[in-house]
Amino acid sequence: MQGRVRRHHRWGRWRRAPLTPTAGHPSQPATPTSSADGRVRSVPDHNDADQATPRFSPPGRFPISGTLAEVLALTEAGGRPHEEVAADGPPPPTDAVAGRVMLWRHMGKRLFGTLQDGSGRMQVSLFRDEMDPEVYRELAKGIRMGDFIGVEGYRYITGKGEPTLGAREVTVLQRSLEPMPDKWAGVVDTDVRYRKRYLDLLGNPESRQRFLVRSRLIAFIRRWLDERGFLEVETPMLQAAASGAAARPFSTHHNALDRDFYLRISPETYLKRVVAGGFDRVYEIGRNFRNEGIDTSHLQEFTMLEWYAAYWDYTDNMMAVRDLIVAALTEVTGSTTVDHDGVALDFGAPWPVIDYRTAVREATGIDLSVVVDVDALKAEIADRGIADDLGDTVSYGALVDLLYKRTVRPSLVQPCFLVHHPAELVPLARRNDDDPSVLDMFQVVVAGWEIVKAYSELVDPIEQEERLLEQVRLREAGDDETMMMEDDFIEAMRHGMPPMSGLGLGIDRFVALATGAPTLRDVVLFPLLREAPSATDAGDAAGAPEVD
RNA sequence: GCGCCUCUAGCUCAAUGGCAGAGUACCGGACUUUUAAUCCGAGGGAUCUGGGUUCGACCCCCAGGGGGCGCACCA
Numbered sequence: 001m002q003g004r005v006r007r008h009h010r011w012g013r014w015r016r017a018p019l020t021p022t023a024g025h026p027s028q029p030a031t032p033t034s035s036a037d038g039r040v041r042s043v044p045d046h047n048d049a050d051q052a053t054p055r056f057s058p059p060g061r062f063p064i065s066g067t068l069a070e071v072l073a074l075t076e077a078g079g080r081p082h083e084e085v086a087a088d089g090p091p092p093p094t095d096a097v098a099g100r101v102m103l104w105r106h107m108g109k110r111l112f113g114t115l116q117d118g119s120g121r122m123q124v125s126l127f128r129d130e131m132d133p134e135v136y137r138e139l140a141k142g143i144r145m146g147d148f149i150g151v152e153g154y155r156y157i158t159g160k161g162e163p164t165l166g167a168r169e170v171t172v173l174q175r176s177l178e179p180m181p182d183k184w185a186g187v188v189d190t191d192v193r194y195r196k197r198y199l200d201l202l203g204n205p206e207s208r209q210r211f212l213v214r215s216r217l218i219a220f221i222r223r224w225l226d227e228r229g230f231l232e233v234e235t236p237m238l239q240a241a242a243s244g245a246a247a248r249p250f251s252t253h254h255n256a257l258d259r260d261f262y263l264r265i266s267p268e269t270y271l272k273r274v275v276a277g278g279f280d281r282v283y284e285i286g287r288n289f290r291n292e293g294i295d296t297s298h299l300q301e302f303t304m305l306e307w308y309a310a311y312w313d314y315t316d317n318m319m320a321v322r323d324l325i326v327a328a329l330t331e332v333t334g335s336t337t338v339d340h341d342g343v344a345l346d347f348g349a350p351w352p353v354i355d356y357r358t359a360v361r362e363a364t365g366i367d368l369s370v371v372v373d374v375d376a377l378k379a380e381i382a383d384r385g386i387a388d389d390l391g392d393t394v395s396y397g398a399l400v401d402l403l404y405k406r407t408v409r410p411s412l413v414q415p416c417f418l419v420h421h422p423a424e425l426v427p428l429a430r431r432n433d434d435d436p437s438v439l440d441m442f443q444v445v446v447a448g449w450e451i452v453k454a455y456s457e458l459v460d461p462i463e464q465e466e467r468l469l470e471q472v473r474l475r476e477a478g479d480d481e482t483m484m485m486e487d488d489f490i491e492a493m494r495h496g497m498p499p500m501s502g503l504g505l506g507i508d509r510f511v512a513l514a515t516g517a518p519t520l521r522d523v524v525l526f527p528l529l530r531e532a533p534s535a536t537d538a539g540d541a542a543g544a545p546e547v548d
Numbered sequence: 549g550c551g552c553c554u555c556u557a558g559c560u561c562a563a564u565g566g567c568a569g570a571g572u573a574c575c576g577g578a579c580u581u582u583u584a585a586u587c588c589g590a591g592g593g594a595u596c597u598g599g600g601u602u603c604g605a606c607c608c609c610c611a612g613g614g615g616g617c618g619c620a621c622c623a
Binding site: 082103105106107108109110111112114123125127128129144145158159160162164178179180181182183184185186187188189190191192194199203245246247248288290291292293295296297298299302304401405449450451453481504506509529 | 549555558559560561571572573574578579580581582583584585586614615616617618619620621622623
C-alpha cells in the first residue's frame, strides 16, 4: 500500500507518448471513432496520470447484442472453425459484446483476450490480417487489463475448442488507471477484500458467487412469501423506543425535533401493529442495528426477515420455515446439504425437536423448572464452574440465556428446533397453555448459530403491559438489554390483535451457511470496519485508503 | 476490552542479524491458435509507523496503527 502522493512517481505506464496523433491533446480529444475503412477503432490513451480528466471522450453507451454468457452459448452451439468461417475473408460482425479486459495475450499477428461482464467471461480475438495493421498494433499494445472495451465480431471456435468472438471493431469504453488484482491469486488481504470490495468481486470468483447466491436467496424468499399471501411492508428504522429484542441500540438525534431516536433493533412491534390494522400476513426484509461486539457470527447491521401471520401459532411457523429453508437451499445450491467448516449440515433430514429446559438439564444438571430465581440460579452456575463474574447479571432471563449459550448451543450442529424457552426470555411471546412457565416458542439452531427465532405472539394487552413493566424494572436494576416500554404498542394491542405467530430469520447467517462462508463479513458487501487510517495523518503510510 | 498471529515492489510471496529477491502487473522487444500464453530486456522498495539494542536490523526489544483468529459481549 502507498499514499496517493507517491503513486505517480512509481507508475510510468501513463507517461508513454500517446499512440494516436490526437490522443494527447486536451483541446482535441481523441474520441474513439471508426477508422477510415470503418472497420476498427483506434486506442485513445492517457499519457499522464496527473491529468484528472481523461483525454478522450469515451462513448456514453455501447449497444450489445447479448451478454458474454449469451453470446458464448450461441457460439458454442453454432460456432465453426476459423478456417471455415473466414474462408472467403473476414466475415461481417454478428454480435456485439462489452466487458472488462481480464487477460490480453498478444502473439504477434494475432491476439486473444478474455472479457468479463456480469454474466461471465468470453474470449475474443484480433487478427492483424483482418484489420488495419496500424490499428491492430495500437490495440495490441494499448489495451491493458482492467480496461473496458466493446467488441463487434463474428463467432467461431478455435483449434483448441474455445468459443471465440473474432473482432471486426473494437471500441475503448473506459480505461483503468490502477492495476488489477493479481490475475491468479486475486485479492488475498482480507482488509483489502472488505474495504475495496470491487476488487474482491473482480478477482475472486467465489466471493462473486456468494453475493450472487445472496441475491437469489432473498429474491426466492420474497417470491415464496408472496405466493403464500404475505404482503411486504416497511416499518420505521428510527424508533423512539428500541424494542422487539434483547440488545443495546445505537442512538441518534433528530435536529428539527431536537429529540433522540434509536436505530431499530427489531421491527417486531410495528409489524404487529400492521397486523392489527388488518393486513393478516405481512413481512419485512430489512436491516436491524445492534450496538454490540464484532465476531464471525455477529454484524452491527444485519439483514433480518420477519413475518407475521394472523391465526397461526408457532407450530404453523415450524412447518412453514422448514419448507422455506429446504426450498430455498434447493433453489440456490441444488442441494439440501451444505458444508460448514468441514461439517456436512443436512437440512433434508428430519429436524429433531429439543426441549429447552431438558437440554439445559442434560447438559448441566440444572433443572430450570426447579431453580426459578436469580440468586439460586447464580449459585448453581457458580457451583458447577460454568461461568464466573456473574455479579452484574441482574435478570433471571439473562442468566438462563447465558447458561444455554455456554453449554447447549455449541453442541447443536445439525438443524434442529429448540422449543419452549423459559417465559422470562421473551416478554413479547405467548405462554404455553399447559405450562405457563414456558413460551410457545422455537428457534432453529444450526452449527451453533441461531438462524430462526419464532413464537406465538402475546396479544393480551394486560399481560403485555405487565411483562414490559417487568423489563423496565430490570433496566432500572441495571440490565441494559431489556426492552423499553411502548405505550403506543400497548394501545394498539388494546384495540385488539388477532392471534398470530411471527418469525425472524437471519438472512446473513442463512446466506453464510448456504455458501459455506466462514464469517458473516464474507456475505455483506461492505461490512463495518474500523476507520481506515487517514492518508493525511503524519507518519502514516500503511493501508492508506482510496479517497477518490 | 484482553490474549495469540500477521503486515516486505501495484498484487501474490521469499530473504541465519551482513549489498532486499522471485512470480505477476507495468514499460521496451520477439512471436500466426493462445488459455495464468511463451521468450528476451528495463524500471519499480521510508521492509506499517515511532523509538531502542547492535559495528551492522526486514529479522531482536519496547510503544503505536491496520488486519485475522480466540476470549468476553451478543442474534
